[in-house]
Amino acid sequence: MMYKLGLIGHPIGHSLSPWIHQQFLDLAELDGEYKLYEGDRYALPGVLKHLKEIGIDGFNVTVPYKQVIVDYLDEIDSDAEILSAVNTVVNIDGKWKGYSTDGEGYVRSLIEPYPNLLNRETSVLVLGAGGAARGIYRALIGQGVDTIDIANRSQDKAKDLLSLRLGEVKSRVLSYQQAEEHLAEYDLIVQTTSVGMKPNVEDQVIQLDNIRNDAVVSDIVYQPIMTQLLRDASKRGANIHHGHAMLLYQGQLAFEKWTGKNLAVAHLVDKLENKLRGE
Incomplete structure (x- = not known):
């Protein structure tokens, strides 16, 4: 299977999500790609139409779409509903379900060094x-x-x-x-x-x-x-x-929802830090 994954938002040209999820794909030994789908708020319907057409397996959502994306989903997780925000969408048999991985991702990143x-x-x-x-x-x-x-x-x-x-x-x-x-x-x-x-x-x-x-x-x-x-x-x-640990672990949780793979990613925290430093 070739996973089609991505990120929607504006602006997102600086995002490290493609790099992070390529690390995850390599770790999981899965074929796939993670692309950026950028557009301003008014371009959202067109971006989502394109993602439907290509049959995307899942995508992340960042500003300014985290709240407005809810109106385009078939289902929303109970936590995301309470938080009124979605940052991860999963394609389940052609229907889109929204989740929020920020909170649990943060907790995962914290208990790794401080169990x-x-x-x-x-x-x-x-x-x-x-x-x-x-x-x-x-x-x-x-x-x-x-x-x-x-x-x-x-x-x-x-x-x-x-x-x-x-x-x-x-x-x-x-x-x-x-x-x-x-x-x-x-x-x-x-x-x-x-x-x-x-x-x-x-x-x-x-x-x-x-x-x-x-x-x-x-x-x-x-x-x-x-x-x-x-x-x-x-x-x-x-x-x-550090904040970049949360960035990594919320991505880990999103990847888990898309692929069913729960990866050990602690070793990537330092690698991500080096990437952020431009090394």
Whole structure:
């Protein structure tokens, strides 16, 4: 079988997804191709018509399509429905089903280097309340984490995120100043905003003066690889987790849904880092 895979979005010319999924195809010893299908929001119907015509087996979805793609799908996974966003579409007997792999992909990327981090006793601070935060928040709850606080500039947006919780979880909405004051309470700090992304590489969403040196600081920004937040955390003796690991593992989960192959990809984290560095 020759797998036809791809990515839709705009702009996507810089995407590393073709490289990542070629690594997966090689690992799985499968024949296939992963292509970029770019178009602005108004070109979406034409792009999707083309994907239907070629019988694509599956594709990823990035901005600005993650919400609007839902209207074009035959079915949507329950998690993606709650999150109101889809980043992976699978062709199942000619019908398209949408999933969100960001949250579970993030968790996979985190427990690989820190296998004992997530449990009922873990206390987590999530910085930001956007789409990435929503997926990560829900996935952390799925791991049985008991305490997940949200810090965001907009308190209303953070409160809206809390409506996603399932089961018993304690959550507070904090300002960034309050988060800084309470920082010593957390085992894991997850930065989900675009703060610190190129070209504003000196920006940092909160200061880490009160962080514990046994805490893990995770930043989903992967350009630069070592954000100012991670640099600061490392300087203070805390553990760090890079954003490009999430990029790899959410792709791993998408590939698994398309092909049924659950690949061991930990060795590709460093290889992806070298690729991002242009090496």
